Amino acid sequence: METLITIKDLNVAYQEKPALWHVNMSIPVNSRTAIVGPNGAGKSTLIKSIMTLIKPISGKIDIDGKDARHALKRIAYVPQKGEVNWDFPATVLDVVLMGRYVHKGWFKRTNRQDADIALSALKTMKMETFRNRQISELSGGQRQRVFLARAIAQDADIYIMDEPLQGIDITTEKLIIDVMKSLQQEGKTFIVVHHQLDTVEEYFDYAVILNKTVIAEGSVEAIWNESNIKQAYYETSGAHE
Numbered sequence: 001m002e003t004l005i006t007i008k009d010l011n012v013a014y015q016e017k018p019a020l021w022h023v024n025m026s027i028p029v030n031s032r033t034a035i036v037g038p039n040g041a042g043k044s045t046l047i048k049s050i051m052t053l054i055k056p057i058s059g060k061i062d063i064d065g066k067d068a069r070h071a072l073k074r075i076a077y078v079p080q081k082g083e084v085n086w087d088f089p090a091t092v093l094d095v096v097l098m099g100r101y102v103h104k105g106w107f108k109r110t111n112r113q114d115a116d117i118a119l120s121a122l123k124t125m126k127m128e129t130f131r132n133r134q135i136s137e138l139s140g141g142q143r144q145r146v147f148l149a150r151a152i153a154q155d156a157d158i159y160i161m162d163e164p165l166q167g168i169d170i171t172t173e174k175l176i177i178d179v180m181k182s183l184q185q186e187g188k189t190f191i192v193v194h195h196q197l198d199t200v201e202e203y204f205d206y207a208v209i210l211n212k213t214v215i216a217e218g219s220v221e222a223i224w225n226e227s228n229i230k231q232a233y234y235e236t237s238g239a240h241e
């Protein structure tokens with residue numbers, strides 16, 4: 001498997017409290033990669049580091065052999081639920097159109113072609129009939145569909161999603177996984193923080209098991225076993241804080 005993202009000796013702390021230490025890992029291109037680990041394991045910190053949203057103490061993150069900050073335009077990011085403020089006034093279509101600004105810069109108006117791309121992304125997520133609704137009126141699952149539509153409209157080749165299946169209905173969950181699998185067929189790469197242990201094998205083909213450091217990494221087939229899961233959830237120092 002060809003490598004897309006390489007992380008070398010990444011160390012991150014918040015106010016001197018370590019969140020990630022000696023993280024060494026790589027993510028294959030065109031994979032559906034799950035990042036799995038208990039609460040507080042540093043999963044969100046890891047993906048924010050890839051997005052260069054956090055300044056590490058040390059370490060190196062490369063995408064296609066170059067510093068990650070050169071690749072940010074190629075990444076569509078869907079943040080964790082609690083990190084998004086849903087009270088702002090915006091329609092569903094407005095939110096999806098935000099995906100187009102990556103290409104245009106914030107000061108240019110979106111045009112007809114952008115609107116077509118946004119509508120087509122909404123169609124993929126079966127949300128086109130909601131296009132004029134306020135985002136604040138939507139259910140959790142509907143909001144998550146809109147967020148994925150925004151990512152699709154961005155036409156990124158790397159999708160990074162933080163617990164996208166948290167607190168959504170099962171129909172939306174199945175749709176997100178179907179869309180992920182079909183975008184993989186088109187060559188896209190997915191990096192997904194995943195909180196359910198029972199669906200890892202069905203939804204993903206590569207996994208990183210994390211608890212402040214990497215417990216195991218590889219194809220799901222190779223590393224998804226009781227011993228690794230136990231080690232991450234019950235045995236590492238992070239679990240005894």
Ligand SMILES: Nc1ncnc2c1ncn2[C@@H]1O[C@H](COP(=O)(O)OP(=O)(O)O)[C@@H](O)[C@H]1O
Binds near residue numbers: 015
């Ligand atoms: N902004 C922050 N300031 C201080 N501590 C933080 C901050 N964000 C996360 N942490 C701490 O860092 C650790 C890892 O957090 P996080 O990456 O959110 O874990 P996960 O996503 O796996 O639940 C936790 O102990 C958390 O409390």
Ligand SMILES: [Mg+2]
Binds near residue numbers: 043045080162
């Ligand atoms: Mg998190």
